[in-house]
Amino acid sequence: AQSVTQLGSHVSVSEGALVLLRCNYSSSVPPYLFWYVQYPNQGLQLLLKYTSAATLVKGINGFEAEFKKSETSFHLTKPSAHMSDAAEYFCAVKPTGGFKTIFGAGTRLFVKA
Amino acid sequence: KAGVTQTPRYLIKTRGQQVTLSCSPISGHRSVSWYQQTPGQGLQFLFEYFSETQRNKGNFPGRFSGRQFSNSRSEMNVSTLELGDSALYLCASSLTAGAEETQYFGPGTRLLVL
Numbered sequence: 001a002q003s004v005t006q007l008g009s010h011v012s013v014s015e016g017a018l019v020l021l022r023c024n025y026s027s028s029v030p031p032y033l034f035w036y037v038q039y040p041n042q043g044l045q046l047l048l049k050y051t052s053a054a055t056l057v058k059g060i061n062g063f064e065a066e067f068k069k070s071e072t073s074f075h076l077t078k079p080s081a082h083m084s085d086a087a088e089y090f091c092a093v094k095p096t097g098g099f100k101t102i103f104g105a106g107t108r109l110f111v112k113a
Numbered sequence: 114k115a116g117v118t119q120t121p122r123y124l125i126k127t128r129g130q131q132v133t134l135s136c137s138p139i140s141g142h143r144s145v146s147w148y149q150q151t152p153g154q155g156l157q158f159l160f161e162y163f164s165e166t167q168r169n170k171g172n173f174p175g176r177f178s179g180r181q182f183s184n185s186r187s188e189m190n191v192s193t194l195e196l197g198d199s200a201l202y203l204c205a206s207s208l209t210a211g212a213e214e215t216q217y218f219g220p221g222t223r224l225l226v227l
Contacts, residue, residue: 032213043117043203043218051213090156094212099169101146101216103156 002027004093006104014112019063019078021107023091026072033074034092034101035065044090050074061085086111115140117206117219125225131192134222138185138206145187146216147179150201159202162187163210191224199226 007022025033032051036044048059055067065076074091091104118137126132138145147159158171162181179189185206191198201223205216 036218041220043220044205045218046215049213049215096212099161099210099212100158100171102158103148105155 002031002093002095002102004091004102004104006089006091006107008107009105010108010110012110012112013081015083016080019076019081019085019109021076021089021091021109023065023074023076023104024072025074025091025093027093027095029096030067030069031096032094033065033067034094035059035063035074035076036090036092036103038088038090038106040087047076047089081109081111083111083113085109117204117217119202119204119219119222121222122220123223123225125227126194127227128194128196130194131190132194132224133188133190134202134204134224136187136189136204136206136219138187138204139217142206142208142217143185144207144210144214145181145185146205146207147187147189148203148205149173150203150221151199156203159189161210168210194226196226199224 003026005024034049035047048057050067058064063078088106088108094101120135144163146161160170161168165181176192181187201221203221205218207214207216
């Protein structure tokens with residue numbers, strides 16, 4: 001069965017520092033992978049998605065993620081954190097040919113001034 | 114283009130009542146999925162509809178049901194509400210039901226069961 005593990009329910013960084021949010025998935029074949037962001041009292045917004053076209057995926061707001069098949073990982077990074085990046089981030093997986101999107105537990109990102 | 118809209122945004126019900134939530138997808142989108150979000154269980158898939166047909170259902174009791182209309186608008190219904198049904202219910206739409214399709218989420222309906 002597909003599953004997604006996000007390491008760290010809370011991550012705190014200083015403004016201007018590197019953001020690294022970790023995501024590992026379990027799947028027998030590479031699935032489609034997504035990162036979403038959720039601001040308080042809002043729905044989820046897609047940051048980026050991996051659909052096997054390229055292993056390094058660039059998304060919105062300066063975020064990017066690298067698909068590493070050997071590590072079954074899809075970590076999200078941003079070179080320089082901004083206060084507006086404070087939110088909850090969800091990694092999600094959808095098997096090729098599948099219907100159901102499976103979400104990780106989420107990582108809340110805090111950005112310190 | 115207008116985004117996904119959900120009504121109502123907030124709702125308070127008492128145990129035993131039933132509730133109907135509505136979702137209007139982005140114009141042209143034919144697939145609608147529903148999720149329940151709670152602090153304890155996170156985001157859990159409820160069901161997905163495409164062209165008025167339920168394609169997949171999550172692991173929820175039969176009290177949870179849904180439907181999709183010919184204009185792609187969708188409703189979900191929860192009967193005999195329990196305290197544990199208190200959650201944020203999110204609807205997402207996509208152009209088709211393909212696995213690679215981007216889902217666009219609405220702001221959610223926050224349900225509180227007393």
